[in-house]
Amino acid sequence: MKDRTLIITGLIIFIALVAFPFWYNMGKASPQPDLVLTAKAKAAGACVMPTAYMRANHMHLLDAWRNSVVRDAKRVFVNPQGKTFNISLTKTCLDCHSNKAEFCDRCHSYASAEPYCWDCHLDQSKENK
Amino acid sequence: MLELAFKGSKNYFGWVLGLLVLIGIGFGFYLYQLKFGLGITGMSRDVSWGFYIANFTFLVGVAAGGVMVVIPYYLHDYKAFGKITILGEFLAIAALIMCLLFIVVDLGQPMRIFNVWIYPTLHSVLFWDTLVLNGYLLLNLIVGWNVLEAERNDTHYPAWVKPLIYISIPFAIGIHTVTAYLYCGLPGREFWLTAILAPRFLASAFAAGPALLILLCLFIRKTTRFDPGREQIQALAKIVAYAVCVNFFFFLCEVFVAFYSKIPEHMEHLTYLFAGLQGKGSLVPWMWGSVVLMLISIVLLVNPSTRRRENILMLSCACAFVGIWIDKGLGMISGGFVPSPLDHVTEYAPTFPEFMIAVGVYAAGVLVLTILYKIAVSVKEEVA
Amino acid sequence: MEDSRRRFLKLAGISALGLTAKPVLDAFAKEHAKAPAPEFEEGPKALKAMQWAMVIDTRRFKSDADLQPIIDACDKIHNIPVFENKRHEIKWIWDEEYEHAFPTNPNKFLTERLKDTPFLVLCNHCENPPCVRACPTQATFKRKSDGIVLMDYHRCIGCRFCMAACPFGSRSFNFRDPRPFIPKITMQYPTRTRGVVEKCNFCAERLAVGKLPACVEASKGALVFGDLYDPKSEVRKLLKAHYTIRRKQELGTEPAVYYIV
Numbered sequence: 217m218k219d220r221t222l223i224i225t226g227l228i229i230f231i232a233l234v235a236f237p238f239w240y241n242m243g244k245a246s247p248q249p250d251l252v253l254t255a256k257a258k259a260a261g262a263c264v265m266p267t268a269y270m271r272a273n274h275m276h277l278l279d280a281w282r283n284s285v286v287r288d289a290k291r292v293f294v295n296p297q298g299k300t301f302n303i304s305l306t307k308t309c310l311d312c313h314s315n316k317a318e319f320c321d322r323c324h325s326y327a328s329a330e331p332y333c334w335d336c337h338l339d340q341s342k343e344n345k
Numbered sequence: 346m347l348e349l350a351f352k353g354s355k356n357y358f359g360w361v362l363g364l365l366v367l368i369g370i371g372f373g374f375y376l377y378q379l380k381f382g383l384g385i386t387g388m389s390r391d392v393s394w395g396f397y398i399a400n401f402t403f404l405v406g407v408a409a410g411g412v413m414v415v416i417p418y419y420l421h422d423y424k425a426f427g428k429i430t431i432l433g434e435f436l437a438i439a440a441l442i443m444c445l446l447f448i449v450v451d452l453g454q455p456m457r458i459f460n461v462w463i464y465p466t467l468h469s470v471l472f473w474d475t476l477v478l479n480g481y482l483l484l485n486l487i488v489g490w491n492v493l494e495a496e497r498n499d500t501h502y503p504a505w506v507k508p509l510i511y512i513s514i515p516f517a518i519g520i521h522t523v524t525a526y527l528y529c530g531l532p533g534r535e536f537w538l539t540a541i542l543a544p545r546f547l548a549s550a551f552a553a554g555p556a557l558l559i560l561l562c563l564f565i566r567k568t569t570r571f572d573p574g575r576e577q578i579q580a581l582a583k584i585v586a587y588a589v590c591v592n593f594f595f596f597l598c599e600v601f602v603a604f605y606s607k608i609p610e611h612m613e614h615l616t617y618l619f620a621g622l623q624g625k626g627s628l629v630p631w632m633w634g635s636v637v638l639m640l641i642s643i644v645l646l647v648n649p650s651t652r653r654r655e656n657i658l659m660l661s662c663a664c665a666f667v668g669i670w671i672d673k674g675l676g677m678i679s680g681g682f683v684p685s686p687l688d689h690v691t692e693y694a695p696t697f698p699e700f701m702i703a704v705g706v707y708a709a710g711v712l713v714l715t716i717l718y719k720i721a722v723s724v725k726e727e728v729a
Numbered sequence: 730m731e732d733s734r735r736r737f738l739k740l741a742g743i744s745a746l747g748l749t750a751k752p753v754l755d756a757f758a759k760e761h762a763k764a765p766a767p768e769f770e771e772g773p774k775a776l777k778a779m780q781w782a783m784v785i786d787t788r789r790f791k792s793d794a795d796l797q798p799i800i801d802a803c804d805k806i807h808n809i810p811v812f813e814n815k816r817h818e819i820k821w822i823w824d825e826e827y828e829h830a831f832p833t834n835p836n837k838f839l840t841e842r843l844k845d846t847p848f849l850v851l852c853n854h855c856e857n858p859p860c861v862r863a864c865p866t867q868a869t870f871k872r873k874s875d876g877i878v879l880m881d882y883h884r885c886i887g888c889r890f891c892m893a894a895c896p897f898g899s900r901s902f903n904f905r906d907p908r909p910f911i912p913k914i915t916m917q918y919p920t921r922t923r924g925v926v927e928k929c930n931f932c933a934e935r936l937a938v939g940k941l942p943a944c945v946e947a948s949k950g951a952l953v954f955g956d957l958y959d960p961k962s963e964v965r966k967l968l969k970a971h972y973t974i975r976r977k978q979e980l981g982t983e984p985a986v987y988y989i990v
Contacts, residue, residue: 280769286881289874290769291937300770306916335906335922336882338914382923383887384904389816393892393902453887453902453924460866460886471865471890532859532980533896610833686977687825687850687898688832691815 249326252318260312264293264301275331278305305337314340346494349723350716357719364712371705374698375450383453386699391691392682394451396699399674400706401447403553404440405524406546406673408481410554411437412517413584419510425580428725429562429573431496434489435717436558437517441482443710450702470526477519484513489717497724521546528681536614536681539602545595546673552588553669555581556642556662563659565718571725575655582658586646589665593639596672613688618680623690628679631671638668774939778956780856780876781931782985783942784967785849789951793847796824800849802947803929808920810910819901821929822851822944833977843990849952851944852899852929853976853984854878863894869926876957876985877931885925892926896977897984900928957985 232239257263263270265277281303284290293301302308313319316339324331378385388395414433418426449455466472488509495502525543528534559581562573603611616622618632645651645661652658684690695703790796803809803822810819827839830848858878861871868884869891871877892900906923914920918934921927932942940946945954955962964987967973973987 282883284769286879286883287870287872288769289771289775289872289933289937291772291775292770294768294770302772303769306919332922336919338916338919340916382903382905384814384817384923386904387816388902388904390818390820390892390901391898393889448888451888453889453926454885455887457866457884457886460868460884464866464884466865466867468862469865469890471863471888475865527890528893531863531894531896532982533977534893609835682893685898686832686896687829689829 246326249322251323252315254312254315254319256314257312263312264295264299264308278333281305305333306340310340346490346497346720346724349720352723353719357715361712361715364708364715367708368705368712371702371708374701375705377698378450378702379455383451385696387694387696389691389693391685391689392679392693394678394682395693396675396695396703397447397451399678400703401444401451402524402546402677403670403674404444404447404710405478405520406550406669407554407557408437408440408444409517409521409547409550410552410558411440411485412514413551413555413588414558414581415510415517416514417580420514423580425574425576429558429577431489431493431721432561432565432573432718433554433558434485434492435721436554436561436714437485438482438489438717439710439714440554441478441485441520442713443706444478445482446706446709447703450706470523470530474520474523474527477516477523481513481516481520484509484516488513493721493724496728499728518547521550528677533686534681535608535610537677539599541595541598545592545599548588548592548595549669549673550588552585552592552665553673555588556585556665556669559585559662560659560666561718563655565722569722569726571722571729578655578658579653582646582652582662585662585665586643586652589639589643589646589669592669593643613684614680617683617690618676622684625683625690625692627692627694628675632676635668635671635676638664639672642668772937772939776936776939776941778875778962779958780956780985781854781936782955782957782964782987783931783945784953784964784973784987784989786951786953786967786989787843787846787848788989789948790846790849792845793824795951796847796849799944799947799952800824802943805913806915806943807918807930808907808911808914810907811912812910817904819903819907819927821901821927822849824848825850831974831976833979834974848988849944850897850899850976851986852878852931853897853982853986854929854931856983856985857981859894859896859980859982860891860900863890865890872933875936877933878928879930879933880925880927882919882921882925882927887924887926889926896980896982900926902926 265273270277281293284293285303291303293303295301310316316334323329374385386395386397411433414426414430417423418430449458452458461472461475488506491506492502522543525546528537529539529542531537559578562578562581566572600615603615613622617626618628620626621629642661642665645657646665651661679693683692800822807821809821812818824847827843827846827848828835830850836843854877856876858869858871860869861878864870865888866884866886868881868886870879870881872879887902889902892902903921903923903925908914908920911920932940932944935942941954942952945952953963953967955964957964959965967989968987971989973989975984975987978984
C-alpha cells in the first residue's frame with residue numbers, strides 16, 4: 217500500500233480530465249437556437265408529419281424515405297392524414313425549408329450533429345445563387 | 346504479463362519509439378487520404394485494388410503460416426516445437442492486425458465499416474473473410490496468452506484452451522482459403538479464376554510465414570538469452586523448403602495451363618507480368634526478380650549442406666520471403682487487373698503517400714509483434 | 730426506421746461484449762419501435778417491368794459524333810464529373826471499339842463497318858450480377874420489382890469488391906470529391922461523395938415518373954428500352970426480328986443489354 221498517495225493523485229487527475237467538458241462549460245450553456253420558418257413553410261401550416269414528431273424524429277423519417285426510394289422504388293409518402301408527398305430532400309423538404317442555413321444547420325451545429333446528407337444532396341438556395 | 350513489455354533496454358525503447366514515429370507519419374498521411382479520398386493513391390478505375398490489398402493478401406499468408414508450428418506440436422506431438430509455438434501464434438496476431446488495418450485504409454468510407462455486420466450478407470465472400478480473420482485473431486490471442494501464462498506459472502494451461510487450439514488449425518487454413526475465394530470466384534478475371542488459387546496461397550503462406558519465423562528466431566537468439574533452438578530452426582527450414590517448392594510448382598502449373606491452352610485471356614496476364622503488354626511492363630523486372638529469388642531459395646533450402654548453415658539459411662529465408670511478397674503482393678493483384686476486362690492496359694504503381702500509409706501499417710504490426718515477442722521472450726528467460 | 734448511429738453503437742457494443750447479437754438486438758428493437766409506420770407508394774406514372782432491358786441498334790451509329798449526344802444526356806442529368814486525370818474517371822455510359830466492347834469475341838477480319846463503329850457500353854444490369862454477389866453490405870443490389878442493378882450510396886463502404894467482380898468494367902469509384910468537377914450541376918439528381926462506387930442506374934429516377942432513360946430518349950430510336958419478359962414489348966419484337974449479341978455471354982451473367990450488329 218506504499219503507492220496509496222500516487223494512486224489517489226492519479227485517480228483525481230483522471231477524473232478531472234474525464235470531467236473536463238462538464239467543468240469547462242459550467243454556467244456557460246449556449247441558448248437553444250431559434251429556427252426560422254420561411255414564408256412558404258408558414259403558409260403551408262403543417263409539415264409531412266406533426267411538428268413535434270418532426271422535431272424529434274425527422275432523421276428516422278428521412279432514413280425511411282431514403283430506403284423506400286433507393287431500395288423499394290416507392291417514391292410517394294402517404295402521411296397519416298392521407299396526404300401524399302414526393303419523397304425528395306432537395307425537391308420536397310428544401311422547397312418549403314429553402315433556408316437550410318437557418319433551419320437545418322443552426323440546430324445541427326447546436327446539437328453537434330454532422331449529417332452527411334449534403335455531401336451528395338443539393339441545397340437549392342445555395343446552388344442557385 | 347503485460348508489465349513485461351514496460352521493462353527493457355534502451356535499444357528496446359528506442360526501437361519502440363522509432364516505430365511510434367513511423368506510425369505517426371503513416372497516420373498523418375492517412376488523415377490526408379481521409380480528407381482527399383483514395384485519389385492520393387495510384388489506384389484507378391481499371392486497377393481498383395493496389396498496394397494495400399496486395400499487402401493484405403500477403404499478410405494473411407504470414408498469419409496462416411503460423412499454423413506450421415502449431416500442427417506439428419499439437420497434432421503430431423513434435424515436442425521440439427513446444428518451445429516456439431508461442432512465437433508462431435504471436436506472429437499470426439501481429440500479421441492479422443496488419444491485415445485488418447490494410448482493409449480499413451483501403452476503404453473509401455471507413456466510418457461505415459460496421460455495415461458489413463449490420464447488413465450481414467451471406468453471399469459475399471468478404472463478409473466471411475471478416476469473420477474468419479477476426480475469429481482467428483481472437484483464437485490466437487486467447488490461446489497464445491493462456492499458454493504463455495501457464496508456462497510462466499509453471500502449470501498446465503486450462504483444459505478449455507485445448508479445443509480452441511484444435512479449432513484454430515482449420516481457421517488458419519480457412520483465413521487463406523476464404524481470402525483466395527475473394528479473388529478466384531470472380532467471372533471475367535481470368536488470372537484469378539483458377540481452382541489452384543487457394544492451394545497456391547496456402548503453399549506460399551507456409552513458405553513465407555515460417556521463413557519469417559526463422560529470421561525472427563535467429564534474431565531472438567542473437568539479442569536475448571532465449572534460444573529458440575537449432576533443431577526447431579532446422580525443422581522450420583525443412584517446412585519452408587517443401588513449401589517454396591510446392592508454391593513454385595503451382596506457379597508452373599498456371600503457366601502451363603495458360604500457354605499450352607493458348608487461351609488469350611489466360612495468357613495475357615502472365616504475359617503482362619513477365620514480358621509486358623502493349624509496350625507497358627513496369628512489373629517485368631520485379632516479377633523476374635521474384636522468380637530468381639524463389640529459385641535461389643529453393644536451391645539453398647533443398648540442399649542440406651546449405652540449409653544447415655545458419656548464415657546461408659538466413660539468406661535463403663530472406664529470398665523466399667521477398668520473392669513471395671513480390672509475387673503474391675503486387676504480381677497477384679496488378680496481374681489480375683491488367684489488362685482490364687475491356688482489354689485496356691492501365692498500369693499501376695503505388696504513390697508516395699500510399700507507400701507511407703503502408704509503412705505506417707507495417708510499423709503498427711511490428712510494434713505489436715515487438716511487444717508480444719518481448720513478453721514471450723521475457724517469460725522464456727524467467728522460466729529458463 | 731432506426732437511426733444508423735444508434736445501430737452502429739449498439740452493434741459495436743454488442744460485438745465488444747462478444748454476446749450473441751440477435752436476441753439482444755431484438756430486445757433493443759422492440760424498445761425503440763414506437764414510431765408509427767408510415768406508408769409508401771409508387772408514383773402513379775411509374776413504368777413497370779419484370780426485367781428492364783435495352784437493345785442497341787449499332788447500325789445507326791457511324792461515328793463518335795452520333796454517340797456524343799446520348800452520352801451527354803446521361804452525364805448532364807446525373808451530375809457526372811469530368812476529371813482530367815484518367816485514373817479518377819467516372820463513366821456511366823461511354824463508347825468503346827468492338828475489340829474492347831467484345832474482347833472475348835474477337836474477329837480477325839471484322840467488317841469495315843464494325844471496325845469503325847463505336848459501341849455504346851454501360852452497366853448490363855445482368856440477370857445474374859456478380860457485383861451483387863460480391864458486395865458485403867447489399868449496397869449494390871438487384872431490385873426485385875424490375876431487375877435493375879442499383880447502388881445505395883448511403884450504404885457503400887467503398888471496398889470496391891464490386892469493381893473487381895464486374896466483368897464489364899461498368900463501375901467507377903469516387904477517388905475524390907466529384908462536386909468541383911461537375912461542369913454544370915443539375916438539381917434533379919444528387920451528386921455523389923468521395924469514397925463510394927457508382928454506375929448506370931437505367932435511369933430508375935426517370936422510370937419512377939413515367940419517363941424512359943435519358944440515353945434512350947436522346948438516341949432518336951437507336952436505343953430501345955422495354956421489358957425482357959413481356960413478349961409484346963418493343964425489346965422483344967426487336968430480339969425476334971434481329972440477331973443480337975451480348976457482351977461476354979459465356980460468363981453466364983445474362984446481360985440485359987443487347988446489340989444488333
